[in-house]
Every structure is written in structure tokens, then in C-alpha cells.
Amino acid sequence: MRKHTISVLVENQFGVLAKVAGMFSARGYNIESLSVAETLDPTISRMTIVTRGDDPIIEQITKHLNKLVPVIKVSDLTGTPHIDREMALIKVEAKEKNRAEILRIAEIFRGKIVDVSPTSFVIEVTGDDEKITAFLALLKPLGIKEIGRSGKVAMGRGPKTAGVEPNGEKEGG
Amino acid sequence: MKKTGAQILVDCLVKEGVDTIFGYPGGAVLTIYDALYHSPLRHILVRHEQGAVHAADGYARASGKPGVVVVTSGPGATNTVTGIATAAMDSSPLVVFSGQVNTPLIGNDAFQEADIVGITRPCTKNNYLVKDVKTLAPIIREAFYLARTGRPGPVLIDIPKDIQAQSTDYVFPRQVVPRGYHPTYDGHPGQIQRCLELLATAERPVLYVGGGVILSGAAPEILKFAEAENIPVTMTLMGLGGFPGSHRLSLGMLGMHGTYWANLAVTECDLLIGIGARFDDRVTGKINEFAPLAKKVHIDIDPTSISKSVKVHLPIVGDVKHVLRQLLADAPRPRAEIARARQKWLKRIAEWKKDKPLSYRHGKMIKPQAVVEALCRATKGDAIITTEVGQNQMWTALFYEFNHPRQLITSGGLGTMGFGLPAAIGAQAAFPGKTVIDIAGDGSIQMNIQELATAVQHKLPVKVAILNNGFLGMVRQWQKLFYGGRYSHSRMDVSPDFVKLAEAYGATGLRAQLPAEVEPVIAKALKTKGPVIMDFVVEPEEDVSPMVPAGEAINKMILL
Numbered sequence: 001m002r003k004h005t006i007s008v009l010v011e012n013q014f015g016v017l018a019k020v021a022g023m024f025s026a027r028g029y030n031i032e033s034l035s036v037a038e039t040l041d042p043t044i045s046r047m048t049i050v051t052r053g054d055d056p057i058i059e060q061i062t063k064h065l066n067k068l069v070p071v072i073k074v075s076d077l078t079g080t081p082h083i084d085r086e087m088a089l090i091k092v093e094a095k096e097k098n099r100a101e102i103l104r105i106a107e108i109f110r111g112k113i114v115d116v117s118p119t120s121f122v123i124e125v126t127g128d129d130e131k132i133t134a135f136l137a138l139l140k141p142l143g144i145k146e147i148g149r150s151g152k153v154a155m156g157r158g159p160k161t162a163g164v165e166p167n168g169e170k171e172g173g
Numbered sequence: 174m175k176k177t178g179a180q181i182l183v184d185c186l187v188k189e190g191v192d193t194i195f196g197y198p199g200g201a202v203l204t205i206y207d208a209l210y211h212s213p214l215r216h217i218l219v220r221h222e223q224g225a226v227h228a229a230d231g232y233a234r235a236s237g238k239p240g241v242v243v244v245t246s247g248p249g250a251t252n253t254v255t256g257i258a259t260a261a262m263d264s265s266p267l268v269v270f271s272g273q274v275n276t277p278l279i280g281n282d283a284f285q286e287a288d289i290v291g292i293t294r295p296c297t298k299n300n301y302l303v304k305d306v307k308t309l310a311p312i313i314r315e316a317f318y319l320a321r322t323g324r325p326g327p328v329l330i331d332i333p334k335d336i337q338a339q340s341t342d343y344v345f346p347r348q349v350v351p352r353g354y355h356p357t358y359d360g361h362p363g364q365i366q367r368c369l370e371l372l373a374t375a376e377r378p379v380l381y382v383g384g385g386v387i388l389s390g391a392a393p394e395i396l397k398f399a400e401a402e403n404i405p406v407t408m409t410l411m412g413l414g415g416f417p418g419s420h421r422l423s424l425g426m427l428g429m430h431g432t433y434w435a436n437l438a439v440t441e442c443d444l445l446i447g448i449g450a451r452f453d454d455r456v457t458g459k460i461n462e463f464a465p466l467a468k469k470v471h472i473d474i475d476p477t478s479i480s481k482s483v484k485v486h487l488p489i490v491g492d493v494k495h496v497l498r499q500l501l502a503d504a505p506r507p508r509a510e511i512a513r514a515r516q517k518w519l520k521r522i523a524e525w526k527k528d529k530p531l532s533y534r535h536g537k538m539i540k541p542q543a544v545v546e547a548l549c550r551a552t553k554g555d556a557i558i559t560t561e562v563g564q565n566q567m568w569t570a571l572f573y574e575f576n577h578p579r580q581l582i583t584s585g586g587l588g589t590m591g592f593g594l595p596a597a598i599g600a601q602a603a604f605p606g607k608t609v610i611d612i613a614g615d616g617s618i619q620m621n622i623q624e625l626a627t628a629v630q631h632k633l634p635v636k637v638a639i640l641n642n643g644f645l646g647m648v649r650q651w652q653k654l655f656y657g658g659r660y661s662h663s664r665m666d667v668s669p670d671f672v673k674l675a676e677a678y679g680a681t682g683l684r685a686q687l688p689a690e691v692e693p694v695i696a697k698a699l700k701t702k703g704p705v706i707m708d709f710v711v712e713p714e715e716d717v718s719p720m721v722p723a724g725e726a727i728n729k730m731i732l733l
């Protein structure tokens with residue numbers, strides 16, 4: 001059971017998210033995280049889906065994604081050189097005695113303090129899975145009050161793009 | 174030219190080559206129905222929207238052309254769901270149009286509003302809510318393209334009432350293919366070569382043929398391939414007719430109610446080539462004991478069907494007709510010792526067949542199997558047969574000899590009781606001159622009996638043969654074999670008098686109660702011009718044999 005990051009280019013249309021999510025739930029596959037947003041081409045959205053399964057399951061997932069008509073391209077990034085990033089907002093308890101410590105940890109992780117109150121900080125941090133997990137582990141003993149995570153976005157390394165052709169015209173027949 | 178949404182719909186249907194539609198009007202499609210009033214399209218008015226979808230499905234399966242349905246919003250749309258799911262499971266091409274409430278009201282729980290796009294998302298190949306009248310024509314073109322290409326299936330288009338009335342400039346659009354949709358038709362040449370290598374050494378091969386062969390029109394290629402290689406052919410329920418049942422190489426159906434020799438052949442074979450079939454659990458039984466000695470090849474247009482349940486050695490993604498042509502182009506004649514081994518293999522199978530042929534005991538009462546055999550004789554094996562679900566379906570599969578594709582029309586994947594009568598009506602609409610018979614159970618026929626009125630109104634002379642055993646027979650059989658004979662709520666104590674019922678609908682009713690009455694009743698029914706119900710009062714507790722208990726290996730058959 002390995003974690004896989006799957007990048008899916010879809011038509012930027014109403015109902016497509018429901019189609020993709022419905023395929024996962026109907027077939028009993030798990031979504032660990034999901035993020036969606038428009039790409040350079042406003043008719044296309046990119047979904048980044050993190051899921052878990054053994055090889056035959058991941059194979060079925062990618063096949064079923066490909067089978068959905070509004071899905072344009074599916075790439076399983078796991079095992080290929082790629083970058084993945086997630087953003088987290090973390091609200092921590094900031095008692096007088098801990099404030100300096102929290103700031104120091106945030107700095108090591110290049111976190112940004114985006115909100116301050118007499119008893120709390122909100123820290124914004126970006127990174128891969130490992131970095132965010134490590135950051136949370138360090139903050140935990142100091143008192144985490146709330147976490148918001150964006151889910152992953154991911155992209156292959158190098159000059160190649162996910163390349164999509166425009167809708168193909170066929171002679172009327 | 175300016176046209177309203179409703180006029181665009183009608184024009185697109187005509188240009189797509191549609192001649193017949195099945196439907197039921199209501200508030201949200203009045204504008205469409207007004208446009209239909211002066212159109213050249215034949216509209217068949219059903220009595221229930223489920224019937225419309227099954228009828229369109231029957232039309233599609235008989236003709237190979239997409240079936241078209243028009244229904245109103247809310248309850249009209251939700252009534253189509255069973256029909257759409259039935260078509261989806263059996264890859265039948267449909268385009269279903271539903272009316273929707275006015276665009277500004279969507280989401281308000283307006284009168285007769287249902288989120289039919291949401292409801293049918295998992296059982297359509299694709300579906301659409303039309304939000305702008307300018308997109309209607311391109312959506313309709315795309316829907317027909319999707320329904321009939323690749324692995325066919327049902328597509329739904331939901332059209333709000335205001336969109337039907339809005340006008341826009343219209344020309345019939347060019348075909349636009351969605352950029353994410355590219356089915357694979359030709360098999361990968363490397364895989365074709367590997368398949369030929371496996372064939373070259375196979376001494377005990379079997380072809381396992383499913384509905385994909387019928388959908389892709391590959392029956393002639395299967396025949397050529399089987400004969401060239403001298404390989405026996407077994408078929409799934411959906412594949413029956415894809416290879417002639419009377420052919421020396423036909424093993425009949427395999428699986429839960431498959432023939433003894435087909436199931437043994439699959440268990441003993443050294444090469445199993447699955448062609449347009451999907452290793453369904455009703456076929457495989459216990460998965461890790463399915464064809465345990467065989468290298469498995471799987472040819473299918475849908476990659477998700479491959480290695481879904483049974484791990485195959487050689488997948489070939491492609492349209493089975495294309496792939497078979499590729500194989501035929503390159504297949505050498507089997508070498509002499511392989512040819513001899515295959516002769517021996519066929520002889521072994523023939524012995525199994527001689528040992529345990531399909532049989533049943535005659536008695537004082539009519540045997541349902543005898544009715545199916547008599548129907549086959551009386552129609553010279555040439556009728557279009559639809560079925561309901563249950564024992565009636567299995568006896569039809571086992572005792573009617575299907576020699577042509579598109580001759581058997583049955584709900585395989587979903588197993589929908591109530592499918593047979595409306596499907597027969599649709600098939601009859603496609604082929605007015607053919608004999609179309611629904612072989613039914615007394616339970617199933619009551620699920621869509623109202624469609625008899627449709628048949629009478631539209632002069633579609635379908636024949637219904639009820640194998641009337643007074644039980645939900647297949648349920649009773651399972652209760653007898655696996656639930657200690659406790660017939661919990663499977664007896665139909667009260668059913669209508671089917672002869673009087675037929676007459677009440679303006680059809681003809683006939684009854685046979687003794688074996689000697691079977692043939693005369695069939696002869697009379699076939700001579701009658703309009704729709705006929707034949708009520709065959711049969712042995713109440715006859716079982717379908719052979720049977721593989723659920724979850725067992727398919728060679729562990731019970732012969733009843």
C-alpha cells in the first residue's frame with residue numbers, strides 16, 4: 001500500500017469534480033487529499049489527488065480516471081522525478097514563555113507568521129509531506145489549536161509539460 | 174437560421190439518423206413535444222418511463238443503432254434510472270433526454286425538480302445539463318458519438334424548460350470529439366505477436382466470448398478464427414449468438430448455469446482467450462480456481478475490464494473486430510502435432526457432452542425447458558428473443574439455440590426483472606417484420622406489464638411466453654438448495670389471469686396446461702397478427718441445471 005500522487009488534467013466544467021470524486025467513492029478507493037484549480041488554459045483544471053493502494057489498485061484507479069470523458073490526461077507522478085508541495089496554516093498557542101521558541105521553529109522551516117494575537121500565532125508553511133509532518137511534530141508539544149492544509153499540488157520536473165491538444169474536430173458524418 | 178432549443182433537438186435527431194423515439198410527456202418537455210408534433214420522427218408512447226428506456230435499449234440491441242428516449246423532469250427522469258443502469262451494465266448505446274425545471278429555479282426544490290445529472294452520474298457514460306441553448310446542438314452530437322463509439326453506453330442530456338424555448342442561430346455542427354476521449358481500436362502489434370506465439374503451442378485452447386463480440390460486429394471474424402484454429406468457443410449470456418450455437422465448435426454458455434462440458438473445458442484448458450467478455454463473477458465462480466491451468470489472454474476495448482478480477486497473462490486493448498482481423502492476418506496454420514492435439518481435445522469435450530448432456534425429465538405437467546425448445550422449433554431458431562430475469566432467462570440461454578448475433582436480448586449485468594416486454598417492443602419497432610418473443614416468468618412480467626398497452630397501441634405484435642410456475646422461481650431454487658427449503662416469500666399466491674389480462678389490454682391471451690397443448694398454442698400465437706400472451710402453466714418446482722453454487726469453482730457443478 002503505497003501513497004501515490006496523481007495529477008489529472010480535466011475539462012474545467014461543472015460536475016467534473018463530482019464525477020472524479022464519485023468514481024473514487026463508488027469503487028471504494030480512498031482520497032487522502034485533493035486539490036483543484038484552473039491551469040494556464042482556462043478551459044482546463046488540474047487536480048492533484050493523493051491516494052493509497054497496491055499496484056493493481058493504482059492501475060485500476062488510473063484506468064478509471066482515464067475512462068471518464070471529461071478527464072484529459074492522467075499522470076501518476078509517483079516514481080517519476082517531480083515536485084510536490086502543500087501549504088498549511090497552523091494556529092498555535094502562543095503563551096508568553098513559548099513565543100520565542102515558536103518563532104525560532106517557524107524560521108527554521110521558513111514559515112511565515114501571518115496572524116498574531118496575545119495568545120496565538122497563525123503560521124503559514126509550504127513544503128513537501130516530510131517537511132510539514134516534521135514541522136507539526138515540533139509544534140505539537142507547544143499546543144496546536146487548529147490546522148488547515150491545502151492538499152498537495154504537484155508537477156513533473158524538467159522542460160516537458162503535461163501537453164494537451166485542443167478539442168479535435170472531425171468531419172461531420 | 175434561428176431555431177428554438179426544442180426545434181434544434183428534433184433537427185439533430187433527424188440528422189443523427191434517428192427514426193424512432195420512446196417517450197412520455199410532461200410539464201417540463203411540453204415544448205419538445207410541441208416540436209415533435211410536426212416532425213417525421215416516430216414516437217412510441219410508453220406507459221412508464223422505465224419501459225421507454227428498456228424499449229429504446231431493446232431497439233438498440235436489435236438494430237445496433239442508439240436508442241433514444243424523451244421524458245419529463247422529476248419523476249419522469251427518476252423513473253428512467255433502472256433502465257439507464259441496465260443499459261450501462263450491458264454497454265448498450267442510448268441517448269436519454271430529460272426535461273428540467275427552468276434554469277433560475279434549479280436547486281430550489283422546485284415542482285418536479287430532481288438532480289437527474291447527479292443521480293445518473295455513476296450509470297451513464299457521460300451526462301450533461303444544458304445551460305446555454307447555443308451548446309445544445311454540439312452536446313447532442315457529442316452524446317451520440319459517445320453512445321455509439323468505444324465501449325458503447327447510455328448518455329443523458331438534461332434540458333431546462335426555458336432552454337427548450339430559447340432561440341439561437343443554428344447550423345448542424347461538425348462532429349467534435351472530446352479531447353480526453355480516444356478509445357483504442359487496434360491491438361498493439363507486439364501483443365498480437367505474443368498472442369500468436371501462445372496460440373502456436375496451445376494444445377487445449379478455448380475461446381471465451383462475450384457481448385463485446387456482438388457490439389463490435391465481430392461474429393464473422395470469430396467464426397473464421399475458431400475454424401482456422403479449430404478452437405472450441407464458449408459464450409457468456411451476453412455473447413450468445415456471437416458464434417452459432419449449432420456449430421460443432423460451440424460449447425454453449427459457461428458459468429453459474431453453464432453447460433457441464435463448457436465449464437469443464439474452461440477448467441482444463443491450457444489457453445483461454447477472453448474476447449469482449451469481462452470475467453464477471455457469474456462466469457468465473459471462485460476466482461483463483463477459474464481456468465487454473467490456462468495462460469489467459471484478454472481482448473477488450475475497455476482497459477478497466479482487464480485484470481479487474483482475474484489476472485491475465487496477456488492483455489490486448491482494442492476493438493475485438495480489429496484485433497481478430499490482426500490475428501487472422503498473421504496466424505499461421507497450426508502445426509501438425511498441435512492440430513492433432515486439438516482434435517484430441519475436441520474429442521474429450523465431446524465425451525463430456527455425451528456423458529452429461531442438457532436434459533430434463535418429462536412429466537404429466539408442462540416442463541418449462543420443453544416450452545423453450547418448442548418455441549425454438551416453431552421459429553426455426555430464427556426469432557428475436559428477449560427474456561425477463563430468473564429461471565426463464567437461464568432456460569432460454571440453455572434451450573434456445575442462438576445462431577445469430579443480436580438475436581438474444583437480455584439484461585445480463587444488472588439482471589433487471591421487467592426488462593423483457595419493453596425490450597421486445599423496442600426490438601419489434603426496429604424490425605416490424607420479425608417474430609419477437611419475450612420469454613418471461615410470472616413474476617417478472619408483472620413488473621412492466623403495463624407496456625402491453627404500448628404494444629397494442631403501436632401495433633407491435635410482440636409475443637410473450639410466460640413460464641408460469643407460481644413462484645419467483647430462481648429465488649425459490651436458491652432457497653431450496655441453500656436455505657433449507659424455506660420458501661420465504663417467493664410464492665406468488667395471487668397473479669392475474671394472464672389470458673383475461675391480455676384481453677383486457679386488447680391483446681390475445683392463450684393458455685396451455687398440458688404438454689400436448691404447448692405446440693398448438695405456440696402455432697396459434699405465431700399466426701395471430703397482434704400482441705399475444707401465452708400462459709404456460711408449468712411444473713412449479715422445476716430447477717435450472719446445471720448450477721454452480723455461488724463462490725464455488727465452476728467445475729463443482731450440481732446436476733439437478
Ligand SMILES: Cc1ncc(C[n+]2csc(CCOP(=O)(O)OP(=O)(O)O)c2C)c(N)n1
Pocket residue numbers: 561562563564565566588589590591613614615616617618640642644645646647648
Ligand atoms: C427488479 C428485480 N428485483 C428482484 C430481482 C431478484 N430476482 C432475481 S430472479 C427473481 C425471480 C424471478 O421470478 P420470475 O419472473 O417468476 O421468473 P422465474 O425465475 O420463475 O422464471 C428475483 C426476484 C431482480 N433480478 N430484479
